[in-house]
Amino acid sequence: MSAVVIVGASHAGVQAAASLRQKGWQEGIVLLSAEGDYPYHRPPLSKAYIAGEKDEEQLLLRAPDFYRDQGIDLRLNEPALSIDPHARQVVTASGRLDYGKLVLATGSKARTLPLPGAEARGIHTLRSIADARHLRSSMQDAENIVIIGGGFIGLEFASTAVKQGKSVVVLEAQERLLTRALPERLSAFIGGYHTAKGAMFRYGALPERYTTTDDGRVSGVQLGDGTTLPADLVLVGVGGIADMALIEPLELKTIAGGIEVDAHGLTSAPDIYALGDVAAFHNAYANGAMRLESVQNAVDQAKSAAEHIAGGNAPLGAVPWFWTDQYDLKVQMAGLPRPGTTELLRGDPESGAFSILQMEGDRLVAAYSVNRAADHMASRKLIAAGQSIDQRMAADIDTPLMKAVAVAAVS
Amino acid sequence: MSEAITIKFETSGGEQIEVQARPGVSVMEAAVMNNVGGIEAECGGACICATCHVYCDNLEDGTVGEMSSEEDDMLDMASAERRPTSRLSCQLRVSEKLKDAVFIIPENQF
Numbered sequence A: 001m002s003a004v005v006i007v008g009a010s011h012a013g014v015q016a017a018a019s020l021r022q023k024g025w026q027e028g029i030v031l032l033s034a035e036g037d038y039p040y041h042r043p044p045l046s047k048a049y050i051a052g053e054k055d056e057e058q059l060l061l062r063a064p065d066f067y068r069d070q071g072i073d074l075r076l077n078e079p080a081l082s083i084d085p086h087a088r089q090v091v092t093a094s095g096r097l098d099y100g101k102l103v104l105a106t107g108s109k110a111r112t113l114p115l116p117g118a119e120a121r122g123i124h125t126l127r128s129i130a131d132a133r134h135l136r137s138s139m140q141d142a143e144n145i146v147i148i149g150g151g152f153i154g155l156e157f158a159s160t161a162v163k164q165g166k167s168v169v170v171l172e173a174q175e176r177l178l179t180r181a182l183p184e185r186l187s188a189f190i191g192g193y194h195t196a197k198g199a200m201f202r203y204g205a206l207p208e209r210y211t212t213t214d215d216g217r218v219s220g221v222q223l224g225d226g227t228t229l230p231a232d233l234v235l236v237g238v239g240g241i242a243d244m245a246l247i248e249p250l251e252l253k254t255i256a257g258g259i260e261v262d263a264h265g266l267t268s269a270p271d272i273y274a275l276g277d278v279a280a281f282h283n284a285y286a287n288g289a290m291r292l293e294s295v296q297n298a299v300d301q302a303k304s305a306a307e308h309i310a311g312g313n314a315p316l317g318a319v320p321w322f323w324t325d326q327y328d329l330k331v332q333m334a335g336l337p338r339p340g341t342t343e344l345l346r347g348d349p350e351s352g353a354f355s356i357l358q359m360e361g362d363r364l365v366a367a368y369s370v371n372r373a374a375d376h377m378a379s380r381k382l383i384a385a386g387q388s389i390d391q392r393m394a395a396d397i398d399t400p401l402m403k404a405v406a407v408a409a410v411s
Numbered sequence B: 001m002s003e004a005i006t007i008k009f010e011t012s013g014g015e016q017i018e019v020q021a022r023p024g025v026s027v028m029e030a031a032v033m034n035n036v037g038g039i040e041a042e043c044g045g046a047c048i049c050a051t052c053h054v055y056c057d058n059l060e061d062g063t064v065g066e067m068s069s070e071e072d073d074m075l076d077m078a079s080a081e082r083r084p085t086s087r088l089s090c091q092l093r094v095s096e097k098l099k100d101a102v103f104i105i106p107e108n109q110f
């Protein structure tokens, strides 16, 4: 019995199944999903889907027939309930499944805030299509929206809500947006852009409780300083937590809030892999162990693991990348923030198109581009190559970023 | 609902697949919804992965609309050879103009 059982059918799980077939894996593949919908792209949930620009069919990762044609036994609404590592079985409501290899792709869950009043209607998190459906219909009648957490999901939702003419207040516990993910200059730019469009920000603001109406709907968010912001809809966007509900009997090593894996996605236990949001590994680009919540990471890790399961060797080495869309801003990130870098500004933020390059000595280690796709793509190549670049040329917006390396290489 | 439009994909093996696509969806989405292999579309149409590359060989200039500078830059990253007819299928909208268009899928997307 050497079937692969994959727990979780989203970006990582579906890619692992598809790549296993591409690599010629002949044995069974069972793909268990806790959700009832065919697997879908998650990023549009807070972007085109919530804005009403895409419908559910446009979000599909693969057509329903794909799974059947590829011999992938996708079981919707059949979550893994527990895992028995001694019997090498996964338990679901319909019985026990033997596994030769086990792939954990359970992703992350939205962190919630256990404040008084949190059970009121009108308080949302956004992680799944079910959440998005609910949020999309509730926002139609909402007037005053409070978003707790100025992270990517909160800001994307804010941009859609502002465009729909809602009053939007974003509460951010830190003194600026996206402290860990973005350079200060970029978070200031994004905050300023939102403010100009009409969103309001409260920095350093901590919500204490929700106020509610007599019939159990949220009516406001009370802050630590006693003020209450009126709200008929609240989105709590305070980050994700790896979903490790099943792992206790497996005795897996964990690190940085996730299941520790190597460059093949292999955990500390033989024949057990972990991929995507739930996995943490020593990332050479960040110079430390971390979890990455991104489509690129889920997909690339799944490819490496599929290769390994099928007997090959393709360790993860891709440069991490990520994007967020807010209003007409396309923000694209390559590489990961590291301590002790210096920054170069390429282009003028006033113009609405620029990049911030983070350098370690004369090597590019991370790049943050706003409406500068060419810089983003060049950065992915330059970071991967680890070549020296000419800083003066890199800072000159009229010189293609790729050129900055060519010259440095010959000189 | 507006009428479905017939568009075609040609696999790298030369096989033609005809699909019915809703106007307004992207050519990439039409391929995915109809289970056409070879269009990976890892980023789901965000124009940042270049794994939805197609060649639009039988289309007259202008039929599929202008390319944004973003798409242009991204095409340079595509894994298969870039040709004058290269496009990213997530950036092309299905419309009456694309009736009977053939989109050729490159051998590899990554």
Ligand SMILES: Cc1cc2nc3c(=O)[nH]c(=O)nc-3n(C[C@H](O)[C@H](O)[C@H](O)COP(=O)(O)OP(=O)(O)OC[C@H]3O[C@@H](n4cnc5c(N)ncnc54)[C@H](O)[C@@H]3O)c2cc1C
Binding pocket: A007, A008, A009, A010, A011, A012, A013, A032, A033, A034, A035, A042, A043, A044, A045, A046, A078, A079, A080, A081, A105, A106, A107, A108, A109, A126, A127, A128, A153, A243, A246, A275, A276, A277, A278, A292, A293, A294, A295, A296, A298, A321, A322, A323, A324, A325
């Ligand atoms: C609203 C939103 C916007 C985002 N925007 C972007 C973006 O712009 N760019 C980007 O790169 N990334 C974005 N992300 C992050 C990206 O979607 C995630 O990194 C990615 O989905 C991770 O994939 P995954 O397969 O590891 O986990 P998930 O997508 O979290 O999927 C895990 C799946 O496993 C299921 N599961 C859990 N437990 C079990 C069980 N016991 N049995 C069976 N199934 C189980 C879950 O129900 C879920 O379906 C966004 C995420 C969200 C929520």
Ligand code: FES
Binding pocket: B028, B040, B041, B042, B043, B044, B045, B046, B047, B048, B049, B050, B051, B052, B074, B088, B089, B090, B091
């Ligand atoms: S789907 Fe990613 S660029 Fe087209």
